Amino acid sequence: MRLREIVLIMFAFLLLPGAVCAQNQDADDVKQMFDETLRNGKSYEWLRYLTTQIGPRLSGSARAAEAVNWAKGELQNIADTVWLQPVIVPHWIRGSEEDAYIKGNNKKKNVAMNICALGGSVGTGPGGVTAKVVEVKSIEELSQLGSHRIKGNIVFFNRPMDVTQPRTFDAYIGAVDQRALGPSAAARHGAVGVIVRSMGLNSEDYPHTGSLRYEPDAPKIPAIAISTRHADALSQALKEDSALQFYFETHCEMLSDVQSYNVIAELKGSEYPEKIILAGGHLDSWDLGDGAHDDGAGCVQSMEVIRIYRGLGIKPRHTVRVVLFMNEENGLKGGIEYALQAERNQEQHIAAIEADEGGFAPRGFTMTASQQFRNKVMGWKPALEPYGLTDFSREGGGADIGPLMKFNIPLIGYMPDSQRYFDYHHTKEDTFDKISKRELDLGAGSMAALVRLIDKHPE
């Protein structure tokens, strides 16, 4: 063995106790954050108020404005600074009651179908839409059928989410093109309306809403989601009578844009106040349910990050900034405006974490980040995995923080267990009673622990 090798090995042994010690210290710090929120967390009571006292808060609605004021008030009790960042948002409303059925004839009665308008859809108005139905499994199949088969008909996109995907978001990504892009694709072929199988994995009685995207080159035709059970029923009915007539009536409309706000709160950094670690969720929700999992949970967990620091009497070295974004669901105006202002004001973000996958038990973090940052997070695994945070392999961050990609900083998503998310997502079932206090608290602890580790070991 050469001298250089001996020196290197001795050096490594000198470093080793330091590394082990740092790791133990990280584990203690992580535990401190979790212990504080598990003992004294406010997430659950905050979420109770936001969901049961304020309720659903679609962008532009009075309740969205109420949520902004409430969050500002709560954050003023715990943060160094709180302000509202103006954002102009769309204002889509569902309007009066929706209706749909398979039309009866001499022998049969109408068969009612559980549906809801897709977010952003035009309404049918009082006359409704009545037409024959062409069932397809994909936009590709629609194109193959062509305009001569589609024109004047309702297109029914009925490809189920793939239940064999272990992570439900993968099943969602594999099916949601039908909802987002299906309406314009069908309209280009002359369809008069669109029915989309709900983005749910189970056989359910309630429909899932969510945004569609009207393309500029296609007529805007009304589009609805149908419950998975009734999607199966309609498919069966079409097998028995391919000429059946389907009726639906919706009263949704897009009103004028509305002035709204991102809610922003900070704990100033003691050493690097100009450098920002962002933690956030989105304050708006769909109009069905009360937006408990999507994304009330992410909002109160982000607020709790600041509360944990306060509860422990710890000051972060970098500024910890909580952002409750407006309008993630149908426009992303809050996220876009936030990144624009950050650029204008030459703000220095060092990392951004979003929680927007529901208030479930921890599984890990998704990341859009350099290999160097990923390696660093992997090094924190021993401290994080006692809390179920074991998976750091997936790409991702969050819709609202996506526009920060231009700053070339790590974008991180809190990744809870995904199994129940699509039981509730965008439905009347996304309500406070589906929240487990412990699961919610553990999500807040996960966010706070990661903020703490990044604050200790910035890139």
Add this chain to the structure above:
Amino acid sequence: MRLREIVLIMFAFLLLPGAVCAQNQDADDVKQMFDETLRNGKSYEWLRYLTTQIGPRLSGSARAAEAVNWAKGELQNIADTVWLQPVIVPHWIRGSEEDAYIKGNNKKKNVAMNICALGGSVGTGPGGVTAKVVEVKSIEELSQLGSHRIKGNIVFFNRPMDVTQPRTFDAYIGAVDQRALGPSAAARHGAVGVIVRSMGLNSEDYPHTGSLRYEPDAPKIPAIAISTRHADALSQALKEDSALQFYFETHCEMLSDVQSYNVIAELKGSEYPEKIILAGGHLDSWDLGDGAHDDGAGCVQSMEVIRIYRGLGIKPRHTVRVVLFMNEENGLKGGIEYALQAERNQEQHIAAIEADEGGFAPRGFTMTASQQFRNKVMGWKPALEPYGLTDFSREGGGADIGPLMKFNIPLIGYMPDSQRYFDYHHTKEDTFDKISKRELDLGAGSMAALVRLIDKHPE
């Protein structure tokens, strides 16, 4: 480099593709088991029947007998062989309605308390018990107070579960001595009754039952669980008036033993029919709720292991035996009898897996096994972790399979996420509506995948 080294390295390279290939094959096999149950699983509909049509099934009850017959019938549709193994079980009943309150006086009304008798407790009878209350945090504190402080009083064990434990079972283990051993410990000091804080982590309105253990040397005094919220209320009331009188009335009693059964079903092994891989849960449940998570889930997941093999048209090499044990909750007579008969009949078990931690999303497996077996399971991690099965570090197996330890075989417990388990455990809230179909299916897939891997790679 010496020749021997070169040969060894070449040899390693020759083996490498084989090892990788075997690992890929394992991943395919695991996926096949999960896919089958996620697509065609019967666990959820079985559990719906067991819980909503049969209901709670405490050992010795008519519904426990009904559950035995139902399970036998269902298993006869899918297994090669089904039989009932006789077991004599205790028959404890709760009797007529329970009642408890803090007694009022001239100024105050009685304050009702939510309680239930602990399983196995003697009843107070119609007169109830009225006495002053001594609150303690532990059996140790009780001993320190001594008989002169305890005699003639009710002892109130009020040490909460530790909310900072990431795994809730650890919090349970840290508190349950109060329920199991507290009544006899208090009786030895002359107490006339015992109140135990419910084994729950949240502030809840409903009490958690569960077994106590009367020691032969102590008088049998009546014991109840009180809801966590009322435990806090009682503790507060005692701070205001340490001389307050507490009243409770229970009508539970132990009747004569009853003939019951373990339900056993087999798929015969194609190569080693005499070697058995056991998968099981327990068919009995407490009388509150309907035993959906504890342990209806484990029963239907075990049954589903056989159904998955059938659905795929695969024969196992070893015999796959499903055992639905009777009387886990208050006697373990089924587990004890099963091991006794296995020994008498000189049966060869190669591994046993129990599912008895609720129907939640997969986290891993607990094991009481040799290091060699643990290493083998760690080698299967790449195939298992896509389904959330990442933690194989914990000791454990299952209560019912515990008596098989004398065979020196791997004892394994399916370990789902623990966060919500103690929201429901032993309460009226443990009902079918708390079950997520996907989480239940993934548990069945986890059991089936592990059985398949052990079948492929026995020790």
